Amino acid sequence: MNSIFFEKPDVLIVSYPRSGTHFLAASLASHPLIHSRGECVLRLKKCGADRDLIADATKQYIFKNKPGRTNIAIVMYHSIRDFEKLCGHLYCCKVIHLLRDPTYVARSWVQAISNKERYGENYRAHYQLDEEPPPHAPIKIESFIATQRSIKNLQKRYIKLFAAHSNIMTIKYDDVTKNQQVNELPELYARAILAFLGLEVKPLRNQLRKTGVSASGCVEQKISDCERMEFSG
DSSP states (O other): OOOSSBOOOSEEEEEOTTSSHHHHHHHHTTSTTEEEOOSHHHHHHHHHTTSOHHHHHTTOSTBOOOTTSEEEEEEEGGGHHHHHHHHSOGGGSEEEEEEOOHHHHHHHHHHHHHHHHHHGGGOOSOOBTTOOOOOOOOOOHHHHHHHHHHHHHHHHHHHHHHTTOTTEEEEEHHHHTOOTTOOBOOHHHHHHHHHHHTOOOOOOBOOBOOOOOOOOHHHHHHHHHSOOOOOOO
């Protein structure tokens, strides 16, 4: 299935929100033969409001691929079913399964929610290197713990589900961002990803600020004291 107005991308980056999907997509898009369509299902939902996704897809021109490019798109775990309604089975594309330590994903996710509550709709989840984001709002430790547990369970589910498919590559965000000062994927990972996509090896860079999260005061201490879930994958 492939709507004439919502074309199936070639590659999907699949993960939980706040796991580095936009960082990876922006890095890949620096390759001259890669085009990033962003988080396409979310954008379609925003354009379509409460209307039916498939019906609305016939009205949207912006969700088309660029000819002559490898077109990539971000699909979060919770949007997979919507993507499959539009484009057919998930495995019709190559998939990069991006994993990040659930502790940091949960902290970033809960922090983003708190920031949005404080700053309203003007708050953005991503900033360029030359931009200074506003100070973080306090987070709720109970929300952090519940979110961490949920993320861990989802990751386990999709690791198991994807294990049987050869067209899926698993990448750990924590490995590709060890150097926090340089917005460039390590050469080892750039080579592996581009080989998976069948493209010539080139440096992969981006200008997105890495969204490090640090809660303050007693909240930070409580998070540190929580039992840390072992990250596997």
